[in-house]
Amino acid sequence: MTEQNRADGAAPLRQLAVGACVFGALVLLGALLGLVWWQFAPRAEGTALGDGQVFTGTTEDVFAGEGYFVVMTALAGLATGYAAYMVQFPLARRRLQDLRLAVLVAGFLGAVAGALLTWRVGVALDGGVHAAVGAAESGATVVTGLHLDATAFLVAWPFVFVLQYGLLDAVSIVRRDLPGVPPPPPAPPEGAAEGAVGQEGGDRTPRDGGLPPAPPARGAPVAVEHDPSGPEGTGR
Template identity: 80%
Template structure:
């Protein structure tokens, strides 16, 4: 009884531990990607208009910073989705415990947090450029800092993560090797054939099995008529 209680209480603990590890790893990855975005994303030059406003025109560098953000977070979602599913697969098989849902939820929340952290860390590290733009006199040439005007790009990471994770789970479903789900053992063909043969040999409705008769015993007729001597009595 004690072992059963321990097994019952340890299963949710393992699920929470797996989810916490996935969530923490993605949050840390988001902070690191913010540093990478700040280091490699190009900046656009423009003319200061005062009050922190800059006229940049329509050069490629204006959209390059946001393009770097989308590409980096989408690749992070692809790698995170693959890695999360591949990590929980052997853990689920070892304990015969399904961890797919908890890892999916934790990975989605971690992807959202990671995308936000990438954005905020990159912008914060470029604070000196934003301060220079705010202090620039109108008409002077300045270099803009990192920014993300299209906040809809934040969904790239969680979207790709869920898509990759679901694709791997669909492949496991087709292959019938879902992690943590014991496979259903089909009935042997020999047992099915024996069951069918027994059903065919069974007596039909209302019929009784015929008893084996002795070949040397006399067989009485069903309707024996009395002889002439018996009829005269």
Template identity: 65%
Template sequence: MAGLSGTGPVPGPVRGLVVGAALFGGTVLLGVLLAPLWWWLAPRPEVVVLPDGGVFTGASEDVFAGEGYFVVITALAGLVTGYATYMVQFSLARRRFQDLRTVGLVAGTLGAAAASVLVWRIGVALDGPAREAMLATDPGGTVVAALQLQATAFLVAWPFVHVLQYGLLDAFSLMRADQPGVPEPVRVVAPPSEASEGGEGRDPRPGGTHPGEAGTSG
């Protein structure tokens, strides 16, 4: 990678921070783009407004479909970002010898977690008019529910799948022994000993014989 100002190579730690920031920002940006997709695809159930201001959702499939769409969208995003993050660091590490696997893993995972939260919060915010309509409906009235994510544990789907995909790709690279930026193990070769060169106990002089061979001939 060229220098930040074009005057020389970027030091290793600075290069790692730049790569990490780029991977984090790209993953977060994807979360911003996927939030409207979740808002547009997720179905909304019809609910009955209760006197205390709450709603009765019932047990229709639409009640859980919105959260199901969230899991599917973020899990697929985890596959994409896990693959993209690993291949980006792989290419950069090959271009200039530097192990960027940890940088890619940490930055990508943090970005996936932040992106998952953004999909949730932006998607819910986009359904603000539906939420206002619920508040304006009289008790006993029926209205289409606003988008929400009750099971916040689903927020881990994106970072979990991201780490899984990233780890699988690194395992394949390890089996192929083509991990760029990772130094090969140093092999120490012992120098040949005198015994192995001339044979153990053999007279090094020309025509010399093994001690056990003396006196064996007739």
């Protein structure tokens, strides 16, 4: 009983530990993606208007930086959703503990934090470019720094993460191979189940269909039961 209580008390701690590891991994990945975004995203050229304002026109470089951001974070959601489910699968089977919900919640929060961190790290690394744009005189040609005007793109990572994670869980449900969930006990054979029901209900029906025994044929000797109370019984 004591060992069982210890196991029950350690289950939430194990879920918390696994969730914290998943959250930390996604936050770290978000910081690294911010560096990658800053390194490879193109910058647009424009004309300074003063007070930090820049006219860039409608060239494709204006939207390329945000396009890089949404593609990178969406791919991160796809990869991390797959990796998180595959990692918790053997962990759940090792101690027969369902970790799906804990990893899903931690992964969603980590994806939100990772997307925010990717945005802020990339913009912060371009701080020198933003300062140069703010100090440029009106009419000067400048190169703009990274920015994210469409903040709705921040949902790409957590959305794709949940979608990928849910798809893998649906496959496990269809295959009846849920991690950490014990399989249902096999059903007994049909004949054994019927025999058990008849025995519990006090059924004494013979196996020959319940027909009465056939009467003896004519002329055949009939066995007479010995009466122990007769003369022979009293003579003992």
